Each structure stands twice: as C-alpha cells, then as structure tokens.
Amino acid sequence: MDTAFTQLLNYASRGRLFPYPEERAGFQVPTEFWYGPPTHKHDDVERGLEDAFDGIDVDGNRGNHDERPLETSDGSSILNGGNMEKGSGSESEELYVGWYGPDDPDNPKNWSSVKKSISSSQVLILTFSVYIGSSIYTPALPEIMADFHISQVAGLIPLSVFVFGYGIGPVVFSPLSEHPAVGRMWIYIVTLAIFVILQVPTALCHNIGSLIILRFLGGIFSSPALATSGATFGDMYEIAYIPFALALWAISSICGPVFGPVLGGVFAQVKGWKWTFWVLAMISGLCLVVLFFFFPETSEGNILHRRARRLHKLTGKKYTTAARQEWASKKLSTVAYDILLRPILITFTEPVVFALGLYIALLYSTLYSWFEAFPIVFTETHRFNTIESGLAYLGLIVGGFVGVAMYLPIIYNKFTRPVLKGNFPPVSMFMKLCLIGSTIFPASLFFFAWTAHKSIHWIVPIIASGLCIIGMLFIFQTVFNYLSGSYPKYIASVFAGNGLFRAFVAGGFPLFAHQMFTTLGPSKFPVGWGTTLVGCIGVLMGLIPLVLIKWGDKLQSSSRWA
Numbered sequence: 013m014d015t016a017f018t019q020l021l022n023y024a025s026r027g028r029l030f031p032y033p034e035e036r037a038g039f040q041v042p043t044e045f046w047y048g049p050p051t052h053k054h055d056d057v058e059r060g061l062e063d064a065f066d067g068i069d070v071d072g073n074r075g076n077h078d079e080r081p082l083e084t085s086d087g088s089s090i091l092n093g094g095n096m097e098k099g100s101g102s103e104s105e106e107l108y109v110g111w112y113g114p115d116d117p118d119n120p121k122n123w124s125s126v127k128k129s130i131s132s133s134q135v136l137i138l139t140f141s142v143y144i145g146s147s148i149y150t151p152a153l154p155e156i157m158a159d160f161h162i163s164q165v166a167g168l169i170p171l172s173v174f175v176f177g178y179g180i181g182p183v184v185f186s187p188l189s190e191h192p193a194v195g196r197m198w199i200y201i202v203t204l205a206i207f208v209i210l211q212v213p214t215a216l217c218h219n220i221g222s223l224i225i226l227r228f229l230g231g232i233f234s235s236p237a238l239a240t241s242g243a244t245f246g247d248m249y250e251i252a253y254i255p256f257a258l259a260l261w262a263i264s265s266i267c268g269p270v271f272g273p274v275l276g277g278v279f280a281q282v283k284g285w286k287w288t289f290w291v292l293a294m295i296s297g298l299c300l301v302v303l304f305f306f307f308p309e310t311s312e313g314n315i316l317h318r319r320a321r322r323l324h325k326l327t328g329k330k331y332t333t334a335a336r337q338e339w340a341s342k343k344l345s346t347v348a349y350d351i352l353l354r355p356i357l358i359t360f361t362e363p364v365v366f367a368l369g370l371y372i373a374l375l376y377s378t379l380y381s382w383f384e385a386f387p388i389v390f391t392e393t394h395r396f397n398t399i400e401s402g403l404a405y406l407g408l409i410v411g412g413f414v415g416v417a418m419y420l421p422i423i424y425n426k427f428t429r430p431v432l433k434g435n436f437p438p439v440s441m442f443m444k445l446c447l448i449g450s451t452i453f454p455a456s457l458f459f460f461a462w463t464a465h466k467s468i469h470w471i472v473p474i475i476a477s478g479l480c481i482i483g484m485l486f487i488f489q490t491v492f493n494y495l496s497g498s499y500p501k502y503i504a505s506v507f508a509g510n511g512l513f514r515a516f517v518a519g520g521f522p523l524f525a526h527q528m529f530t531t532l533g534p535s536k537f538p539v540g541w542g543t544t545l546v547g548c549i550g551v552l553m554g555l556i557p558l559v560l561i562k563w564g565d566k567l568q569s570s571s572r573w574a
Contacts, residue, residue, distance in 0.1 A: 177231020
C-alpha cells in the first residue's frame with residue numbers, strides 16, 4: 013500500500029520498511045528500456061477519448077502522460093522482450109521508465125476491485141467531510157449576528173467566500189497534482205491538514221473580519237476534493253466505468269453542503285455557533301487520519317517518477333519518464349497561459365461552454381439559495397426549532413440517492429455497455445439525457461414555491477426539494493460528460509473556467525437571496541415568487557440541451573477550441 017504513512021516509513025528506514033520491488037533483495041532490473049523518448053500513433057477516436065476523460069485511453073491507461081509499457085512499431089512491449097531500436101547506450105543518455113509489463117501491480121488500473129473501491133470511498137469521504145464546512149454554520153447565523161452585531165447579509169459573507177475559495181483553489185492545485193514530482197495523494201494530505209488547522213482559529217474568532225478571511229482560506233484548501241477527484245477516478249478506472257464513479261462522487265459533493273445544516277443545527281442549538289467549527293475540525297481531522305494511513309498514490313506520473321529515482325539509486329544510470337520530460341519542456345509563460353488565461357478565454361468566448369457554464373452556475377446558485385429559503389419556510393412559517401430546521405435538509409440528501417439510483421442504470425445502457433463493445437456513442441446522447449433533469453428541475457421549484465405555506469404539511473416542500481436535487485444531478489452529470497466529449501483537447505481549461513465561473517456566481521447568490529424572497533413574497537407563500545423566478549430561469553436554461561441536440565455539431569465545427 014503506497015500511502016503517506018508507508019512512504020514516510022520507507023524513507024526514514026531507507027527502504028527497509030515497506031520496500032518497493034526495486035528495494036527488495038534479488039530484484040532484477042529490466043534491461044529493455046527505451047533509449048530516447050517513446051513515440052506512439054493513436055487514431056483520432058482514441059486520442060479524443062484519452063483527453064476527454066482526463067487522459068484515459070480505451071485500454072484504461074493514461075494517454076496524457078503516455079506511461080504505458082513502451083511499444084515497438086510492431087506493437088510488442090519493449091518491457092516484455094519486444095524488438096527495440098537501441099541507441100548508443102552511453103552513460104549520459106536517459107532511459108525511459110514504464111510499467112513492468114501489462115500486469116504491473118503498481119499500475120492503479122491493475123489494482124483489485126476491493127482496493128479501487130476502498131480508495132474511491134476515501135475520496136467520497138474526503139469530499140463529504142470538507143464540503144459540509146461550506147454550510148455547517150448557517151443554522152447558527154442568528155447567534156453570529158448577535159455576537160458580532162452584524163446584519164444578515166454580513167453574516168452570510170463567510171458562506172460566500174468559502175465558495176469563492178473552492179472556485180479559486182483548483183487553479184493552483186489541479187495542475188500541481190499533475191506534476192510527476194507531486195502527485196495527488198500529498199495534495200490531498202497537505203491541504204486537508206491545513207484545512208483542519210484553520211478550523212481552530214475559525215472557532216476562536218471574535219470578529220466578522222477574521223471569520224471571513226479564515227473561511228476564504230478554508231475554501232481554498234478544501235478545493236482539491238472538488239478539483240482532483242475526477243482525475244483520481246480516471247487514474248484507477250477504465251473509461252467505460254468513470255461515469256459510475258463520478259455519479260457516486262456527486263452524492264458526496266451535493267450531500268456535503270446539504271448535511272452541513274443538519275449537523276450544524278444540532279450543535280448550534282446545544283453548544284453554540286463556535287462548536288459548529290469544532291465539529292468540522294473533528295470530522296475533517298478523522299478523515300485526515302484515514303487518508304494518511306490508507307489512501308494510496310494513484311497518479312501514474314508520480315508512481316513512475318519515484319520508480320525512476322529508485323532505479324537510478326540502484327544502478328547509477330539516468331532514468332526519466334515521459335511525464336517528467338513533458339513538464340521539463342514547458343516554458344513558464346506556457347504554463348501561466350494554460351492555468352490563468354485559457355480557462356477564462358474558453359469560458360467567455362466559446363458559446364457552448366458559456367451557455368452550459370451559466371446553466372451549471374444556476375444549479376449551484378439554487379443549491380446555496382436553499383440556505384436562505386429553508387429558514388424562511390421551516391423556521392418562520394412552520395415554526396421549526398434549530399435542530400428541526402436542519403433536519404429538513406435531509407430531503408435533499410434522499411433526493412441525491414434516488415437520483416443516482418435512477419441515473420446509473422440509464423448511463424450503463426446508454427454509455428457503458430456500448431463502450432465495452434467498442435461503440436462510442438455521440439456526445440449529443442448526453443444532452444438527450446439532460447432533458448430529464450431540465451424538466452424535473454424547474455417543475456420541482458414551482459412545486460416548492462407554492463407548497464411552502466403553513467396550511468400545507470411540511471413534508472410536501474421537503475419532497476419538492478428532493479425532486480429538485482434529482483433534476484440537478486442529471487444536469488450536472490450529463491453536462492460535464494458532454495463538455496468532456498466536445499472539448500477533449502482543452503477539457504482541463506474548460507473545467508477550470510467552469511468551476512471558477514460557477515463558484516463566483518453561486519457564492520454571491522446567498523447575499524441577495526433572502527432579500528429576493530422577502531421582497532417578492534407574497535406573505536402567504538413567502539418564497540413563492542422568488543423561487544418561481546429561479547424556476548422560470550431554469551425553464552429558459554432548459555432550452556440549451558435542445559439547441560445543442562439540433563445544432564451542437566454545427567456550433568462545434570466553427571469553434572477554435574472543439
């Protein structure tokens with residue numbers, strides 16, 4: 013198990029504890045390494061699919077780094093005795109390191125189903141444990157307002173800046189996790205440790221300014237769970253099964269913010285608002301312990317990078333990897349353009365990306381508007397106490413599980429089964445599935461808007477909110493898969509721009525949502541017209557999938573990015 017714990021013990025013991033194959037007695041160094049950089053020819057379909065799913069090719073290997081067992085022109089692996097065009101073999105020449113054959117146990121694609129499931133579960137736990145932090149304090153908002161003598165809008169700024177933070181964080185952490193010398197596991201561990209530490213001064217805050225700053229930093233260091241999880245699944249799973257992993261991960265990313273008020277409501281009422289952050293520190297701290305001892309490195313680039321170092325130590329020869337050479341060849345200006353400028357250019361100059369970005373931003377805004385709508389409906393209208401108001405959010409969690417249960421068999425029949433047979437469906441298929449969500453989403457908002465009345469049983473608006481999550485989940489999943497298939501070469505930039513865009517839109521929404529609900533009214537249905545307004549926007553946004561089904565290919569044919 014290549015975890016943070018075992019890596020540290022291995023380093024401290026100089027390879028005696030938890031030794032790697034190269035550190036064990038009797039290890040024979042494969043002699044058939046490539047002299048000079050490897051070259052491969054991929055057909056267009058395979059290359060597009062590699063990039064679209066974070067560099068995973070149809071054989072389940074990383075296409076971006078091309079770290080497969082290197083092949084000769086006749087297709088045989090040079091690590092398994094294939095013909096090899098040898099160079100001079102001089103000491104100054106670097107040897108390229110790959111896998112020790114197609115069944116190399118260090119390759120995450122070759123891990124057992126149990127190991128993959130355990131590793132994936134830890135990513136889900138990480139996502140859940142940090143994203144409850146975005147909303148865990150919201151049930152204690154009245155107490156915070158009283159302690160700091162601030163308005164409700166000012167009290168919601170810590171929520172907004174947390175969302176801003178996890179939109180900004182991926183700009184740094186996503187490309188950093190792709191660096192072969194860094195990898196993914198240590199990004200998770202280090203940022204989570206900082207996140208846990210930040211909860212201590214947050215719980216001890218005595219003014220709103222400090223709370224805002226610490227919450228912003230907390231959002232930044234919580235972001236790897238959002239920024240890197242998809243790539244982690246791509247490291248382990250073949251392309252046909254990645255939508256399954258992402259759908260299950262979506263439950264964590266949705267249920268985290270939703271469960272925050274449930275947990276926060278209990279401790280806010282019993283212990284006070286500061287305890288919401290102490291509890292967050294405990295939960296995320298427990299997650300940190302689990303990841304430290306049990307989460308393995310999944311980045312192929314990092315695994316092979318460290319293998320190259322061990323081979324160098326063992327033989328004295330120079331070893332490198334394709335991923336390392338790729339990073340070494342990049343200029344700083346190119347990296348800066350890729351990270352900072354291109355995501356913004358694609359987001360705001362590509363009509364399809366911009367339209368779908370608006371759609372996703374609306375969904376996130378709606379999700380965070382619940383933190384304003386629910387207190388109005390259940391605390392003010394139905395007279396729930398703080399704990400009961402928090403429990404009202406459980407309907408959203410139930411909706412998430414029901415949505416995934418509906419989505420998985422559909423995506424299996426429409427995507428996974430054809431891919432396993434070698435038939436890759438057109439990306440427009442995802443927009444057809446999106447129509448399911450784009451119908452449920454606004455309908456559920458209208459349902460919620462006009463059932464939030466004291467004469468109507470409280471379970472009815474809770475059911476409506478659960479239906480809304482079902483619609484959201486279908487839209488989230490299908491839109492992201494559509495973007496992956498439509499912009500394979502620049503998918504990292506598309507997702508980075510989309511994440512930043514939706515975070516800033518959704519983060520600002522709670523600041524005016526309460527005013528929108530109370531101003532539009534009416535008094536008998538306190539969130540009626542405000543929620544209806546959002547639902548009407550959802551109806552208009554629901555036209556986007558229809559447009560892309562009919563004219564998506566034409567729009568992409570004239571695009572410089574597609």
